[in-house]
Amino acid sequence: MTDTATAGRERAPAGLFGRIGAQNISLLIALVVLLAIFGVLRPDVFFTPRNLINIGLAVTILGILAMAQTVVIVSGGLDISVGSIVGLSTMVLAVAAQETGSIPAGILAGLLAGLLAGAVNGLIIVYGPVNAVIATLGTMSAFRGLAYLMNNGNSIPITGDSLRALGIGTLSGLPFAIWLLIAAMAAFIVFTRETVVGRNIYALGGNPTVLASRTMSGQPASGSQGLELEAITAAILGGCALQGGKGTIIGAMLGVLIIGVLNNGMILTSVPTFYQLLAKGALLILAVIVQERQRARSGE
Template sequence: MTEQTADSGHGGFSMHRVTERIGIHNISLLVALVGLLVIFGVLRGDVFFSTRNLLNIGMGVAILGVLAISQTGVIVSGGLDISVGSIVGLTTVATAMAIQATDMAGVGLLAGIVVGGLAGLVNGLLITYGRINAVIVTLGTMAIFRGIAFILSNGQSISIFNDAFRWIGTGRILGLPAPLWILVAVAIGFYVFMHKSIVGRNYYAIGGNAIVARLSGLNIPSYRVAIYVVSGIMAGVGGIMLAARTGSGQPISGSDGLELEAITAAFLGGCAMQGGRGTVVGALLGVAIIGVLNNGMILTAVPTFYQMLAKGTLLILAVFLAEYRLNKS
């Protein structure tokens, strides 16, 4: 006999149902987040919970959030994209150059998205049809895209004076900064795509077991290429956000460990190294933890060098915990 739980799902409200709904993993992330809030609240309660500081945290993680969410998609498919930081840098330059040439915000947006998408396409084609390991390909293109950004800009910062474009980084809607709204839109879009659409669910199959996916009739190469294009476009969106906020295109942008933080957030959020597992909500919680940690460490005057130490440790710990959980199950 098969019992159906579909009916029981609509039944009474119970703690058990709530845990099941949110997921054990996300609950532990929430606990960790609350723990951090308590620690920094106790240490610097005067500043930490001020509206200004909380908005600061939000602004700080908006770009990271976009990258962590698309990184989750890549990791679920069984890949990894460590070139995203460089694509951000490249797209800030492309966007700034486009706006300098035309003084049109729309052209700047288009330039960022197209250049990001092309960069992702290069990654995807090399990984899928060149049959080169994703880590190696994106490690190589990480240097290549950064190099192109320097060549295009001649190593100089390119200023952006277009106000409409600057609004993307500095404007507010309902009191919240525009970058946060972009993050919300990307998160909702990806949530629906990854968890509700057939195509998104197929990525879980491909990352979970490529042989099973192929024997189920999925065209794996085109899925693989597409996810890197998406990752490139999202890095382009990140580049647009950064260029709009700083009012400039800088080849050095995004080189301060943005990919490290994005990958850390994805693994904190429950991604499995070999693919097939990971959620958008988890990635957002991972991003929140990193944002609070970054902000708290600055407020409590942890020296920069030690902050780097903490971030690296967090990535290794996140992957260790993810693998440990997987082996246990």
């Protein structure tokens, strides 16, 4: 094993999943401040168990995408197509479930569709060779168009108690979807820390299918609701360097929680939709500015 490879392997756990550093502490402080602000503005609703669970449910899809995006950014890439892949995956899940009459078969088909779409991105980037941003910008449009073509732009309802249970069922008082997010987080950490492939991951984005169990339908437009922006924002908030080589799963999840609390709080306080979009865009710009200034100070 070369010295470079050895050094890379030794740095990976510390760089990706080390102890809580200044970045994560800053995120925790920002999260606490947001919680305090919205708790004061809506004390009757915000800290109720139901609303806190609503926040958790709202970030399950974003959390999984942000963790995948973190791995992609750490490897030096950027996947803009993740939202479109989610939409395509849910449509494939719905069609397969209808055709086979089997929810498990539908879920498997949806997962395979997400993996195949990620593989297409990887092949274009590696063998094109095409810049990751340009490649996934193109496939974002292509995958979204394919999702629309599957049922002329209409959603496809899914019936099945097993899928409904995954979306709204609970275990020990928490929804299954939140447990799934926790399991995915643990899997990402183990995969990145303990496997050779994880430590040398390339810019391939495979996207698990979670959205269909929440909406009980295949949604061709489900990738059009800003998931790409939010996943990238969460990853960058969590400390991912756009140049690659730096970022943590824990940081990404803190970024997801900040976005989730911000979204929930703005809805509870009746902030108009266009102001919500402005806040999300400003958050991404601020995160990039802070990151670039930190990088300049460190001389990287």
